[in-house]
Amino acid sequence: MRAAVLREAGRLVVEEVPRPEPEPGELLVRVRDCGICGSDLHAAHTLSPGTVMGHEFAGEVAALGPGVSGWRVGEPVVALPYMSCGGCVACRAGDGIRCAAVRSIGLGELPGAYAEYVRVQPASCLRIPERVGFRAAALVEPLAVALHGVRMAPVKAGTSCLVVGAGPIGLTTLLWCRDAGAAVVVSEPAEGRAALARRLGAAATVHPGREHAGSRLQALTGRDPEVVFECVGVRGTLNDALAQAGVRATVVVLGVCLGADEIVPGLAVLKELVVRFALGYAKSEFAATLAALEERRFDVDALITDVVGVDGAPLAFEALTRPTAQGKVLIEF
Ligand SMILES: [Zn+2]
Ligand SMILES: [Zn+2]
Incomplete structure (x- = not known):
């Protein structure tokens, strides 16, 4: 089968590799669509050569x-x-x-879905409803990440939310906040991504270097941010999120900063902030996401900005490492 294999730091190569066989207790899935995730871009610098990445996939048994x-x-x-x-x-x-015995698919432990076939376990599988296509279904994973984060905060109709960063996780967080009826301002420096956020329902977008996002939300809703979602995960963004949050707000951290970072705890103390860190999802959140897609509650077509075949995967992967206006990029088999 064909697969886009990590060959050296940050670089994929399309190769012919043996088609896997399902082991006892496993299913083999023929991959139809697989999203390229920001964490893949980072992992491509730490995983061993020969790794097949890809953890956002949909396909057929x-x-x-x-x-x-x-x-x-x-x-x-x-x-x-x-x-x-x-x-x-x-x-x-x-x-x-x-x-304790978990093994990830597509992040180095088990082979992922940048390939025609991937091994999975039945307990992790959910049937895709008839009305949901493979492209939309490949977005279930990043949508479930965002849903998990949004459920950590009290987001309801009218809540004033600030989403920091309009990459795929920021954008999927925006979708769930809008689905709950919240008012959302998105902070994002790249104009292409900011435009995408407005199209997906942001009341406004601000350039973080030029405008105070909290003030914009205050102007729009009469309230400071009640919930701030940190969806960037580089040094300094957590402290910015604390600084923007209103009194007794909740800050949900979805961005994954793996280096040491500095915060000023007093910022959080003075406002009595609640800070929650979010990782992954439960199976029920996958199911809730599939149901939302089936009910057509999201404009997922707008979120998918590029679809490439496996031969186009190496270039698409490389392009995502540069500043981009892209939303979700899918590899389609
Ligand atoms: Zn992902
Ligand atoms: Zn277990």
């Missing part, structure tokens, strides 16, 4: 491993991108991401 029942070849599915033990407390709660 291609084969059942020994001992698997309840699934049909050809059934359209999405899968949470990991395999876990299935028996521990976390797994039984649909929260396998917290399983």
Whole structure:
């Protein structure tokens, strides 16, 4: 089968690799669409050569491993991108991401879906409803990440929300906030992405270097930000989020900054902020996302700005490392 394989730091190469066989208790999925994720761009500098990335995928069941029942070849599915033990407390709660034995798919532990086929476990799979296409279904993973974050904050109709960053996670966070009826301002320096945020329902966008986002939200809603979503994850953005938040606001951190970062705790103390860190999702959040897509609650077509074949994947991957106006980029098989 064809796969876009990580060959050296930051560089993919399309290669012919052996088609995997499902092991006992596994399903083999023929990949139809797989999103390129910001975390892939980072991981491409730390994972070993030979890794196949890709954890945001949708496809069809291609084969059942020994001992698997309840699934049909050809059934359209999405899968949470990991395999876990299935028996521990976390797994039984649909929260396998917290399983001590969890192995990620597409981030170095198990091969991912930048390939024609990927192995998954049935417990992680959900059927794609008829009205949801493969492209939209490939967005379930990043939408579920955002849903998990939005559920950590009290977002309801009329809540004043500030989303910092209009990359794919900022944009999917915006979609859920709008779905809840919140008023959202997005802070984003790249005009192309800011325009996309306005198209997806932001009341306004601000350039963080030029305008105070909290003031803009105050002007629009009469309230300082009640919830701030940090969706960038580079040094300094968490402190900016604390600075923009209103009194007793909640700051939800979805950006993943892996280096040391400085904050001024007094900023949070003076305003009695609640700061919550969010990672991943539960299976129920995948299901809720599929239901929202089935009900056509989001303009996902606007979020998908590029679709490339596997041969175009290396260039598309490289292009995303530069400042971009792109939303979600999908590899389609
Ligand atoms: Zn992702
Ligand atoms: Zn487990």
